[in-house]
Structure formats: structure tokens, C-alpha cells
Amino acid sequence: MRLRLLAFSNLSTKISFVFGASVVAVIAAMVAFWYYGFAPLNLKGTRDQRISDIIATQSIQANARIRLLADDLRERRGNLQILASSPEFSALLNALPPTESEAKASLQHTLETAFARLAWAYPDSYASIVLIIGDRQHILAAPAQTVQPPPADAHWLDTVLTPGAIDTVMLDRDTSASAPLLILARQILAPTGETLGTLVLRMIPGNLLAPLARADETLLGPSGRIDLIDGAGTYLAHQVPTKAIPGTSPPSLPAKNHGIEGSFIETRPDGGADIATYRYLQIGADDGWSLVIRRDQDEAFDYIVDRRNRVILLSLMVAAVSMLLVRLFARQLTRPLSALIDTSERIAAGEASVRMPRSMTEHTEELARLARSFNHMAAQVDSRRQRLEIEVNQRTEELAREKATLQRYLDVAGAIMLVLSPTGRIQLINRIGCEIVGRDESELIGGNWFALCLPERLHPDIHQVLETLVSGQRNELSRYEYPILTSDGRERTIAWANTVLRDQDGHITGILASGLDVTDARAAEAAVRDAHDLLHTVIDTSPDWIFAKDRQQRYILVNQAMASALGQSPRAMIGQAAPELDLEDRRDRDDYSDDAVLSGKSVHLRAEHVRDKAGRERILDTYKRPLRDANGQINGLLAYGRDTTAQHEMEAQLRLWAKVFECSSEGVMITDPTHRIVAVNRAFSEITGYTEREAVGQTPRLLSSGRHDAVFYDALRATVDKKDRWQGEIWNRRKNGEVYPQWLTINAVRDPTGTLTHFAGVFSDISGIKRSEARLEHLAHHDPLTGLPNRMLLLDRLGHSIERARRHQHALAVCFLDLDNFKHVNDSLGHHVGDELLKAIASELQRHIRSEDTLSRIGGDEFVLLIDALESIASVERIVRKLLGVLREPRRIAGHQLYLSGSIGVSLFPQDGDDADTLIQHADSAMYDAKQLGKNRFRFYTQSLTNGAMKRLRIESALREAAVNKQLTLAYQPQIDLETGELLGVEALLRWTHPELGAIPPDIFIPIAEEAGLIDEIGAWVLDAACQQLSDWEAKGWSPPCMAVNVSVCQLRQPDLPKQVQRALDRARLPASRLELEITESAIAGHDGVAAIHRLASLGVIISVDDFGTGYSSLSYLKKLPIRKLKIDKSFVADLTTDSNDEAIVRSVIALAGDLGLDVIAEGVELEAHRCFLLDNGCRQGQGYLFDRPLSADALFQRYSTR
Incomplete structure (x- = not known):
């Protein structure tokens, strides 16, 4: 087993294994020493050092954050001190009794202003500001829209109202909020030391901590967190820079750690450990906060683990590189043997010219001798191979020349020439064959002819033919046909002739096939046969007599109708001679004889009498003409x-x-009992267009329009059969194809015995009556100008579409389209141009919608499009965008190039309504919203649009009664010299307080007044009231220099505006120079506005441009118009100290006014920084909350009359 495991496939592998194992053992020993060896350098010795580094980092962060927290708290207390020492609070609290409602309103306004400034300086920081007047007599809070004043028994009030507690900081733990609120209180003292009130700022402590959380992961780590906890262990705030530690919840500070500072290792409820650093901040005399920075201990050790992993990875990389070097060394040792083996294998594979490399012949003596011997042997083998290749190439060239010559012979043939192997493989094929088959020669040569070009159904038969030839039973087969398949799948019929090819020994080597394409010839033959059969069928089915004779007057053609009438068969009459038929008029017998026709004359026998097989005389209307052969004989x-x-x-x-019939003006038609027409009168022909000859013999179906079904005609016939009479309206067709209405009376005619003999129909053409009715019907359902469906027809079609949508569960859309600024076309170019424009637009829109959709005009410039069977919301958007594009295209009407746009509102069924009126109403609301957004766009309906429309409708209705019920008032805002504080004038501002709706902002009700046509009446009242108020102040001995009144765009369009202004001045007995009219930029953009401004300036009033820079800002109007003042819009002033763009705009406006010699005033001045900036840059006039809010006439008089 051991010998088998250590067995290697080659010497190189064995060497690599031995050296590689040695290297791996050395590296493993080094890694073990590093991990468990000398303590100061090993892996375990760095953990304590890591914890010490983290504690040091967290201590630095905690110290910095506790200092920032203390500084921020001091800054907030400083803000409160500034507010509490403000003269506004002390003056109002000291001078006015706190029970007066107007004094409370002034204090509330001052409180709201103070909170707004704080909210601007510290966004989302303060929850509210509270003013306590006296000892809880009155408690005010701001912002009043969202905050209610605290109850008088709130526990923290006792603390902040304690005499002598001038500056108080505490927590309100009774609040309903999710966390306690921080209370900053400052008593407002009179000069005598008496406490006038207490000002309280309430804020969420977490907002103090928010700036402290701007720490990156490098300092606090991914698990780092900051907690703020009060002395009672209550959670105040929690900030996590990156992510929360899993399994933790907001902590409560243990009582034992309250008020201490230091760093600890704390165990979490989930079993993990945190490295925590504490810092303490004293808040009040008896309270303080703890700031805690925590970090997960396991995450802190990630660095050490990562270091260990890098060492192991480096060791593995060193081992891999060492193994690679050992492997390369082993391969270098065994390279000569590998080269010898490789060369041998290549020679064996056919590479006869390959030799051992020259470097091998210069290697060791043994290998060099082996390489030279091997190369000599290979050279001998290569020499013999080259001689054989020369002989083979010569024979190959001879065969190629012979094949090329044969191919040329085959290509000039006019038929397919094909040489097949005994198995059907294509060996040669000529050009004609390739063209007919539709394939290149390269595709066919070597392929099986029958598999490539033969329909599969013929394979068995062709294989049998092939077997007959190959077996030697026959040497050739000629003139047999079978189809072949072309490359595009069509079949071509080929007439084939095949010959067997044999070699010198008589063995069959192949088949020579010649094929002629007879597809077109066979098709022509089939067409001739079909035409012949069709001709005979037509002749035999004809009821007329048709026959032909040869020059010997023997029948060569007789149809079935003639043979049947004469009692014979067509076959029996062919070849027989026929006697001449008797003629009614014998005078021209020679002219009408068959001999005359055979001599070349065509004849027409109008009354040729013959007797049929029953012996009855028949009258024929006969045409005869000579037959000629191809030579014309x-x-x-x-x-x-x-x-x-x-x-x-x-x-x-x-x-x-x-x-x-001639005298009848009504059409008369008489039929036999079988409904064949036997008579008609002249009126019939005049009405129907059919002549008497065309109608007689036909049935009334000749006039059928196709509008009535079989049920109608069955009922008609049943009525005639039962009552012998029918009368009613019926639709018939004239000869020219026109369908028209008739008033028809049908009577059955019977003989004395009661037998039905005829039907008599008398009718009149009621097309004129129907056209009048149709015209009235069309006018009732269509727009007379554009021809589009009107509202009545739209509602009908929309109702049907809704029913279909319910049945089939699909959606539909209603698009309400209104042309933008169409009124300008009518007003400037005339209604005839507007009408032509409407017709052009209707025609263009009709061309761009689907045939199943309905486009209607419901009045004026309003159109409604019904999109039936809606596919998707996206398809509605595509249609609507396309229609908006159509509307934007320029049009030339009556010599004027017109540009227009439109606004479209869309409602969907069933989402936005389930009946026609609701869908149209909602689409109208959406269209109105699109116009409000800037026109030339579309909007889908939402429920908020209906709510907005209802509110707008209610406001409009209430606005019509506002002036009568004296709900409209004027407030006056002073305009101040920014340098001296002197009053330069007042601006009259319209206000409306409704008894139910409350105070309605001007930017809501003024646009509604303009659209409802109420602005002229309201504007005239404002002019009269403002001028009269200025006169009343003069009567009291106080005279503001100027009264500014806003004039809307709609008022400028009224030609009698200058007269209104003059009447208001005359009633108040004021000079025109005391009145300033403020006009927006958009109002002066049109020619009418320019003319109106010139007329107003001629009265002597001051013209100023309001909201300058927010509209068209056309500088040419500043040069052309008598403007004396520009007003900088408050949107540029609001961010003046923080937005460099606004600063640049304001500087530019001031410089422009100075260069043009115009006065300039800024509105919306609310901060001292605004005033200083404007004054430094050359603007000396301003108005805004920094000086005063809009006041009533009496309040303004009391405040400024004594200055």
C-alpha cells in the first residue's frame, strides 16, 4: 500500500513532491512558533494593548463631546436671555393690561415671531416657546397652530415661577412625548425688579446630542453608540453613527455609576461585552447628565483576528510559490526526455519534417548521439514521402483538368446534367441543375441527391428505379417524370433520362441523369384542360342555345339546352347535318342563311321560329358569326x-x-304569383335607375338593400298572404348602388274566382324626408361647427362603454381637453379665425385617435376623448402625450401663424367613477389642476382634486357674498426708511375672514376671484376703501406720504380702470401723486397692459413693479413704460444672508434701478441682517416683520401717528 501511494507517473512529479514536502514542513514550524512562541510578539499579547487603545480613543471623544454639549447648552440659555431681555416683551407686558384681547394678540404675535427666528436659526431644535404672564394669569405658547399652552397646574411651573429663580434649567418628565422635554426658563423683570412674566423654551434633549453624533466609523467603529442619561437614570437620547448593536435596548444608567467618570467593561443582556466610557455634566444645582460612549468588545478584536488571518494567508502564499519553483526545477531536469518523446509523437502523427531541436544535439554525450541518430532516420523517411507526394500531385492535376473539361460540357447543356454514384451521391452537376435546385455546387457535391432534392413521398419509387439500374437489369431509363424539391420548398417537375456508367471491366461506377424542367409546360397543359372543362361546363349550364357547325354545316358543338329542347342528346347531334330553320321574315333569307355566315358575315336573327320536341313554337333571338382557323380561314x-x-x-x-303607368308619379311594379316582375312604369325606372327591360323577369330581390333580414321579409309576406295588403317603410337599393328609403304599398290582385294572379307594388322615394330627419338627428347629437359628437351623444356612448366595461371587466378612460389661451385668439383675431382653428384642431385630433374611441366637443374650446377598452395606464399616457404634441404644432389659419397648447385631465373607470357624469366631472377637475400647474400638460384625477374643487366652489360662492356682508377688510403694512426708520408710506393688503371658513389667505381667494370675474368689483372696492382711509387719516391730522394698492392683470384688461382710479381719488379728494399702483411683471407683458399703464400714468399716479424678478423680467418694458419704482420680491430677501445667488440678484436689481433712475423697495425684511445688507447696497426702503406686520387702520394710526 505504501509503495502504491508513493508511485509517480513521471520523474518530474516525483522530484516536485520531495522538495515541496520539505518546504511545507519548514513553513509550518515557523507559523507555530509565531502563534505560541515569545510572549511579547505572539498573537495573544496584543489583546490587552488593543483594549487600552480603544479606551484612550473613547476618552478623547467623550471629553470633546461633553464640552460641546456644555457649550451648546450655554448658547441656548444665552438665546433665552436675549429674548427675555428684549424690549418688545418688557414693553408689552409693562404697558398693557394682560386682560385686553388686543394686547394678548400682540404678545402672541411677538411670541410667534421669536419662535420663527429660533426655528430658522436652529431648525427642528425647539419644540415650543411659552410665555407665562404674572403668576399663571395667562399662558401663551407658540407655534399656536401645533402647540397648546401647558396647563396652569403643570409641576414644572412651580419651579420656574419661584421668586428669585431668574434662570432655571430642568426636565419636564410629565410630558406626553416619548422622551422628557428640556425646560429653559428666564424671568422677565421690570426696571423695578418686579417679575412681569416668565419666558420658557422647551426642547428635546436629543437635539443637543445630534451634532455630537457626527463621528465616523474610524473613531467609534461600526458598533459605536452615544447615550445621554439624566441623573434619575431616565433615557434622554440615543445616537448611533452607523448601526445598532444587535440585541440591545436603550440603557438605564446604574445608580452606582451616576456622577462618575471613567471606562469599564460592561456585560450586555445578550451575553456580549461593551467597552464603555462615562463623562458627567452638571446641569442644575441638583441634577446632572451622563454621556456614555460604548463599543462592542468583539468588534475591537476584529483587528487581531484579521492580523492572524493575514499571517496564515502569507504563509500559504509562500508555500505555493515555493512549490511552483520546485516544480519548474523538476521540469527543467526532465525537459530533454520530454522533447524526444514529443518529437517521436509528432513524426508518428504525420509531421515528417520535424526534427530534434539543435539544443538537444549539444546536450550530454548520450542524449546528443540519440538525437542525431533519430534525426537521420526521420530524414530518410521524409525523402521517400516527398517523392510519393510529387507523383500523387501530378495525377491529381490530370484528373482536375479532365473534370473541368467535363464540367464545361455539362454546363452548356440546356437540361439538368447529373452524375450520381451507385448509392445516389452527387459526383457532378451542371450549372442549370444548381440554378433549378436553388443551391450552390459546393452544397450539392457529395450529398445524397434523393435526400436533398426528392420529396419524401417518392423515395420508395425512386429507390426501386435506382436498384433496377445499379443491378444491371437495364442500362437506361428515359422519359419518366418525377418532381424535385428546390431550396425554398417548391416542387419542379422534371422529365428524366438515365444511363448507367461502367468502367473498363464493365462494373457499374455511376449513373448519368439528364433532366428537362417541364413544370411550366405541364402547368400550361393543365390550364388548357381546365379551361376546356370550364368552357363546356359553362356552355352546358347555359339556358340559351349554343351550337357550332363546320363548313359542311354539320354540328360540331351542341349544348344541353338546345339538345334537350329538340328532344335529342348533344352526343347524338354531333356530326349530323341540320336543315335550315324557318324564318319569320323570308325577305332576307339569303342574308341570314348559314351560307352567308360561312362567307364571312355575322348575322343577328331577332325572331327565329323553331318547334321544340313537344311541337310548340319557340322564338329565338340568335347571333351567328364565322369561325376561323389559325390562318384566318x-x-x-x-x-x-x-x-x-x-x-x-x-x-x-x-x-x-x-x-x-305613364301618368303615375309613383313607382309601380307588378309581379306574377312567383314574384317575377312583369311590369314597371317610368317612375319606377326614374326612382330605381333600372330600365323596364332590366327589371322585367326579375324578382324584387333586384332592389334589395341588404338592410332587412329574412324575418322582416317573412313577416311582410305573411301580412300580404293574410290581409292581401302591406304598407310601410322599406330600404331598397338603386341601380347605382345607392340605398334609399321607400314608402311601399303592396296589394294582392285576384281574379273573380279569388285566384292570385299578380302582386302590385306602389312606392314613393322618401329620401328627402329621411335626409331632413337625419339632419335634425345629426344636429341633435353633433357639434354644428366641427361635426364631432356633442355632449348628448358622448354621454350615450360613454354609458354604453361603461356597461361593456362592466360586463367584460376592462377599464376605460375619459380625457377632458381644454385649449390654453384660446380666448386670446378670439379676442385678437376674431371669432371666425377661432372657429376655423377649432375645426382644424378637431380634424387633426380625430386623425390621431383609434376608430373605436370617441372625440367630442362639448362647448367652446373644450373637447372630451373617450378611450374604450383600455389596455393600460401607459397606453393612456402615450395617447395623451401624442395629443398634446398635436396641439403644439403650428397652424396657419386665415393668414395667421398660430401656436397653441392644451391641458388634459384624465379619469379612469372604475377607479374614478362608475357613471358618465362623474367621470367627466373628475376629468374636468384633473384638467383644471393641469392648468394650475402651468398648462401644456396632463394630470390624472385624484380624490384630492374633488375636495379641492369643492373647497374652491365653496370659496367662490362665499366670495360673492363677502363684499355685501362686509367680510372683506384692508390691513396696512408700513413702508420704512431703512436708515432713519421714517414712515415712507403704507401698502393696502386685502384680507378676508369668513364666519365659518375663518381667515382665508389672499393667495387662495384672489386667483378664484380673477377666474370667477369678481376681481373687478373687489378691485374697485379696494381702490375706494384705500383712498378713503388715507383721507380719513388726514382728517385726524396724520398724513402718510403714499398709499400703495395692488392691481391685478384682470383689472388692467378693463378699459375703464383709469376712470375707476380717478373716481376713487375724486371721492377721497386726494392728489394722484399720493396713490401708488403696484403691478406685477406678467401684467405688463402684453400690448393691452402697456397701453393701460400709460393711461394710468397720465393721471399722475405712481407706477411700481411688484415682485420684480419672479416674472418675465423684460428689461425693454422698464425703458418703455412710465415706471418709477421696483419692489424686490420677498423670496429673494428671505435667504439673503445664506444664499449667494439671492445676494447677487438683489444687488443686480438695486444697481439696475439706480442706473435707470428708479426707486427700489424690498419686501419681506424680517432680520436686522437683511436691513443692513440692503442699506449697504443702496436700497433705502423696505417693509416686513422687522418693522411691523400688517395692521388694522386704527392700530396703524395709534402706533405711527405720534412719531
């Missing part, structure tokens, strides 16, 4: 005769009835 005649006996009888009757 007459070799017989062909005759065609129609039995017109009945026709002659009818003609006699028709002549009688024609006299009666």
Missing part, C-alpha cells in the same frame, strides 16, 4: 340563341300597361 360558324318566347308575350302586355 373560315372553317365553320358559331351560333348563340336565346329563347325569347315569354319575352314576346310580356311585351304585348307591357305595351298595354305602359299606357296606364
Whole structure:
């Protein structure tokens, strides 16, 4: 067993094994010494050092964080001190009785402003701010929208209201929040030392810890965490930089560790251990917080484990490299033997020219002699091989020349030439064969002819033919046909001739096959046969007489109708001579004889009389013409005769009835009992288009329109059979194919014995009446301008579509489309251009929807598209986007190039409604929302749109009553000189307080007023009220320099706006220079706005541009218009100290105004930093909460009249 295990396949492997085993043993010994050897260097000696390093790192982090926490807490207390010492609080608390509602409102506003500034400076930091007036007489809290004032019996109030407790820091543990709140309290003292109130900031302690958690994994590790715990062991905050330690929960500080500082190894509930570092922060006189930094001990040792793994990996790599070097050395030793073996194997494989390498002949003496002997032997063998190859190549070239010559002979043949082996393998094939088969010669040579080119159904028969030839039973087979398959699967019929090929000894070596493609010839023959059979079938099935004679007047063709009428068979009459038939008129007998036809004349015998087998006389209408051979020689005649006996009888009757029918204006049709038409009048032909000759002999089916089914006609016939009369409306078809309505009366005609003899139908064309009805019906259901379905037809189709959708469980969509700014087209170019534009758009939209969908116009510029059998939401989006693209395309209407867009709202069944009205209403709501978002877009319906629409509708309804019920008021915000604080003017701001809806912001109700057409009335009231208020202040002895009033875009479009302004000034007896009109940029973008502004400026009022920079910002208007002031929008002022872009914009506006000689004012000035920046950059006017909020007229007068 041992000898078998140590047996090797070659010498190289054995050498590699011996040396490799030695190297591995040495490396294993080195690794063992490192792991268990000298203690200071081994693996176990580094664990304690690792713990010491982590404790040092955590101590540094804890010290830094506890200092930051203390600094942050001091900063928050400083903020509270600044607020508590603010003159605003002390002035309001000292000057006004706290019981007055207006004083409470002022304090609430000041409190809200203070909280807003804190929230801006410390986002998401403070929970609320509380003002306690006196000893709990009143408690106010901000923000009032989300925070309720604390109850008067809250336990922490006793602490913060303790006399002498000016500055208090404590925790509110009774709060309903998930964690206690931090209370920072500061008493507000009067100059006399009396406590006026207490200001309290409440915040979540965790917000103090948030900045302290900005530690990366390099310092705290993936499992690092920071906990903040108060002195009672209550969890305050918990911050984890990366991930939580598995199995842990927020800790409670053990009582024994409260107030201590140091580092410990603590055991977790899950059995793991943490390295914890504690730091203590004294918060109040009797309270303090502990900051704890923890890290998982096992994670700390990951570094040591990783070091061990790297050592083992390095050892394995050294062992692998050593084994590789040993293997290379062994291969170098055995290379000469391997080269000798390789050369021998290559010569044996046929590489006769290969030799032992020259390096081998210069190796050791024994190997060199062996290599030279081996090369000499190989040279002898190669010489003999070369002589044989020369002979073979010569014979091969001779055979190739012979084969090429044979191939040329075969290619010039006009048929397939094929040489097959006895087994059917293709040895040669000519060009014609390749072309017919549709394959290249390379594909065919060597392949089995029968497998490649023969239908499988013929394999047994062909194999039998092949066996007959190969066995020697026959030397050749000629003129037999079988089909072959082409490369595209079609069959071609080939006429084959085969010959056996033999060698000099008479042995069969192959088969020479010649094939002619007769596919087209056989197809032509089959077509001739089919045509011959068809001709005989047509002739024999014809009711007319058809016959032909040769020059000896013997029948060579007789059809069945003629033979049957004469009582013979067609076969019996062929070859017989026939006597001349009697003629009604003998005068032209010679002209109409068969001899005349055989002489080359074609004749027409209108009344040729013969007797049938029953002896009755028949009248034939016969045509005869000569028959000619290929050389044009007459070799017989062909005759065609129609039995017109009945026709002659009818003609006699028709002549009688024609006299009666001529005077009738209604169509008359008379049929026999079998419903064959026997008579019609002239009115019949005029109405139906069929002549009398075309109608007689036919049935009324000739006029059938196909609109009535068999049930209708069965009921009609049953009524006539029962009552001998039927009257009603029926749809028939004219000869030209037009379907038209008739009013038809059918009467059964009977003889005195009651036998039915005829049916008489009298009818009139009621197409005109129907067209009028159809026109009225179309107008009732279609839009007269565009021809599209109107609302009535849309609701009908939508109702049917909903029913189908319910039955088949599929969805549908309703798209409400409204053209953007279409009113501008009507107003500027006229309604005739608008109508043409609507027709063009309707036509284009109709071309881009599916035939099963419905596009309707429901009024004005509103269209509704019904998308039936909806595939998916994505398909609706594709259709809607395509329609928006169609609307955006330019159109030339009446010489004007028009550009338009549209807004589309989409509702879906069944999600958004289950009836037609609801779906259309919801799609309309979605369309309105799309317009609000900026037009030229689409929106899907959501429930919030309905809620918004209902709220908007309620607001609009309430707004119509607001002015009457005196719910509208004006508030006035002062405009201040930023340097001196002097009042420069006031801006009148519209306010609305509804008794049920409460205070409604202007940015909500003003757009509704504009859309509802109420803004003109409201704007006129604002102008009158503002001017009158300025006049009232003057009567009291106080006169603000200017009153600013906002003017909307809609007001500028009213031509009588200058008159309204002048009337308001006249009523108040004010000069125009005291009134400033603020107009937005979008209002001056149109020609109408420019003209209106010029008219207003001519009155002497001041024109200013409001919200400058947020609209079109067209500088050309600043040059053209009489503008005197620019107002910087508050959106640029709000972030003035933090956003460099806003700073650049504000500087640019101020510089632009200065260069153009315009005044500039900034709105939204709320911080002292705003005022300083504006003043430093050249803006001297401003308004905002830094100076005052909008006030009532009385409050403004009381505050500023004494300045």
C-alpha cells in the first residue's frame, strides 16, 4: 500500500513532491512558533494593548463631546436671555393690561415671531416657546397652530415661577412625548425688579446630542453608540453613527455609576461585552447628565483576528510559490526526455519534417548521439514521402483538368446534367441543375441527391428505379417524370433520362441523369384542360342555345339546352347535318342563311321560329358569326340563341300597361304569383335607375338593400298572404348602388274566382324626408361647427362603454381637453379665425385617435376623448402625450401663424367613477389642476382634486357674498426708511375672514376671484376703501406720504380702470401723486397692459413693479413704460444672508434701478441682517416683520401717528 501511494507517473512529479514536502514542513514550524512562541510578539499579547487603545480613543471623544454639549447648552440659555431681555416683551407686558384681547394678540404675535427666528436659526431644535404672564394669569405658547399652552397646574411651573429663580434649567418628565422635554426658563423683570412674566423654551434633549453624533466609523467603529442619561437614570437620547448593536435596548444608567467618570467593561443582556466610557455634566444645582460612549468588545478584536488571518494567508502564499519553483526545477531536469518523446509523437502523427531541436544535439554525450541518430532516420523517411507526394500531385492535376473539361460540357447543356454514384451521391452537376435546385455546387457535391432534392413521398419509387439500374437489369431509363424539391420548398417537375456508367471491366461506377424542367409546360397543359372543362361546363349550364357547325354545316358543338329542347342528346347531334330553320321574315333569307355566315358575315336573327320536341313554337333571338382557323380561314360558324318566347308575350302586355303607368308619379311594379316582375312604369325606372327591360323577369330581390333580414321579409309576406295588403317603410337599393328609403304599398290582385294572379307594388322615394330627419338627428347629437359628437351623444356612448366595461371587466378612460389661451385668439383675431382653428384642431385630433374611441366637443374650446377598452395606464399616457404634441404644432389659419397648447385631465373607470357624469366631472377637475400647474400638460384625477374643487366652489360662492356682508377688510403694512426708520408710506393688503371658513389667505381667494370675474368689483372696492382711509387719516391730522394698492392683470384688461382710479381719488379728494399702483411683471407683458399703464400714468399716479424678478423680467418694458419704482420680491430677501445667488440678484436689481433712475423697495425684511445688507447696497426702503406686520387702520394710526 505504501509503495502504491508513493508511485509517480513521471520523474518530474516525483522530484516536485520531495522538495515541496520539505518546504511545507519548514513553513509550518515557523507559523507555530509565531502563534505560541515569545510572549511579547505572539498573537495573544496584543489583546490587552488593543483594549487600552480603544479606551484612550473613547476618552478623547467623550471629553470633546461633553464640552460641546456644555457649550451648546450655554448658547441656548444665552438665546433665552436675549429674548427675555428684549424690549418688545418688557414693553408689552409693562404697558398693557394682560386682560385686553388686543394686547394678548400682540404678545402672541411677538411670541410667534421669536419662535420663527429660533426655528430658522436652529431648525427642528425647539419644540415650543411659552410665555407665562404674572403668576399663571395667562399662558401663551407658540407655534399656536401645533402647540397648546401647558396647563396652569403643570409641576414644572412651580419651579420656574419661584421668586428669585431668574434662570432655571430642568426636565419636564410629565410630558406626553416619548422622551422628557428640556425646560429653559428666564424671568422677565421690570426696571423695578418686579417679575412681569416668565419666558420658557422647551426642547428635546436629543437635539443637543445630534451634532455630537457626527463621528465616523474610524473613531467609534461600526458598533459605536452615544447615550445621554439624566441623573434619575431616565433615557434622554440615543445616537448611533452607523448601526445598532444587535440585541440591545436603550440603557438605564446604574445608580452606582451616576456622577462618575471613567471606562469599564460592561456585560450586555445578550451575553456580549461593551467597552464603555462615562463623562458627567452638571446641569442644575441638583441634577446632572451622563454621556456614555460604548463599543462592542468583539468588534475591537476584529483587528487581531484579521492580523492572524493575514499571517496564515502569507504563509500559504509562500508555500505555493515555493512549490511552483520546485516544480519548474523538476521540469527543467526532465525537459530533454520530454522533447524526444514529443518529437517521436509528432513524426508518428504525420509531421515528417520535424526534427530534434539543435539544443538537444549539444546536450550530454548520450542524449546528443540519440538525437542525431533519430534525426537521420526521420530524414530518410521524409525523402521517400516527398517523392510519393510529387507523383500523387501530378495525377491529381490530370484528373482536375479532365473534370473541368467535363464540367464545361455539362454546363452548356440546356437540361439538368447529373452524375450520381451507385448509392445516389452527387459526383457532378451542371450549372442549370444548381440554378433549378436553388443551391450552390459546393452544397450539392457529395450529398445524397434523393435526400436533398426528392420529396419524401417518392423515395420508395425512386429507390426501386435506382436498384433496377445499379443491378444491371437495364442500362437506361428515359422519359419518366418525377418532381424535385428546390431550396425554398417548391416542387419542379422534371422529365428524366438515365444511363448507367461502367468502367473498363464493365462494373457499374455511376449513373448519368439528364433532366428537362417541364413544370411550366405541364402547368400550361393543365390550364388548357381546365379551361376546356370550364368552357363546356359553362356552355352546358347555359339556358340559351349554343351550337357550332363546320363548313359542311354539320354540328360540331351542341349544348344541353338546345339538345334537350329538340328532344335529342348533344352526343347524338354531333356530326349530323341540320336543315335550315324557318324564318319569320323570308325577305332576307339569303342574308341570314348559314351560307352567308360561312362567307364571312355575322348575322343577328331577332325572331327565329323553331318547334321544340313537344311541337310548340319557340322564338329565338340568335347571333351567328364565322369561325376561323389559325390562318384566318373560315372553317365553320358559331351560333348563340336565346329563347325569347315569354319575352314576346310580356311585351304585348307591357305595351298595354305602359299606357296606364305613364301618368303615375309613383313607382309601380307588378309581379306574377312567383314574384317575377312583369311590369314597371317610368317612375319606377326614374326612382330605381333600372330600365323596364332590366327589371322585367326579375324578382324584387333586384332592389334589395341588404338592410332587412329574412324575418322582416317573412313577416311582410305573411301580412300580404293574410290581409292581401302591406304598407310601410322599406330600404331598397338603386341601380347605382345607392340605398334609399321607400314608402311601399303592396296589394294582392285576384281574379273573380279569388285566384292570385299578380302582386302590385306602389312606392314613393322618401329620401328627402329621411335626409331632413337625419339632419335634425345629426344636429341633435353633433357639434354644428366641427361635426364631432356633442355632449348628448358622448354621454350615450360613454354609458354604453361603461356597461361593456362592466360586463367584460376592462377599464376605460375619459380625457377632458381644454385649449390654453384660446380666448386670446378670439379676442385678437376674431371669432371666425377661432372657429376655423377649432375645426382644424378637431380634424387633426380625430386623425390621431383609434376608430373605436370617441372625440367630442362639448362647448367652446373644450373637447372630451373617450378611450374604450383600455389596455393600460401607459397606453393612456402615450395617447395623451401624442395629443398634446398635436396641439403644439403650428397652424396657419386665415393668414395667421398660430401656436397653441392644451391641458388634459384624465379619469379612469372604475377607479374614478362608475357613471358618465362623474367621470367627466373628475376629468374636468384633473384638467383644471393641469392648468394650475402651468398648462401644456396632463394630470390624472385624484380624490384630492374633488375636495379641492369643492373647497374652491365653496370659496367662490362665499366670495360673492363677502363684499355685501362686509367680510372683506384692508390691513396696512408700513413702508420704512431703512436708515432713519421714517414712515415712507403704507401698502393696502386685502384680507378676508369668513364666519365659518375663518381667515382665508389672499393667495387662495384672489386667483378664484380673477377666474370667477369678481376681481373687478373687489378691485374697485379696494381702490375706494384705500383712498378713503388715507383721507380719513388726514382728517385726524396724520398724513402718510403714499398709499400703495395692488392691481391685478384682470383689472388692467378693463378699459375703464383709469376712470375707476380717478373716481376713487375724486371721492377721497386726494392728489394722484399720493396713490401708488403696484403691478406685477406678467401684467405688463402684453400690448393691452402697456397701453393701460400709460393711461394710468397720465393721471399722475405712481407706477411700481411688484415682485420684480419672479416674472418675465423684460428689461425693454422698464425703458418703455412710465415706471418709477421696483419692489424686490420677498423670496429673494428671505435667504439673503445664506444664499449667494439671492445676494447677487438683489444687488443686480438695486444697481439696475439706480442706473435707470428708479426707486427700489424690498419686501419681506424680517432680520436686522437683511436691513443692513440692503442699506449697504443702496436700497433705502423696505417693509416686513422687522418693522411691523400688517395692521388694522386704527392700530396703524395709534402706533405711527405720534412719531
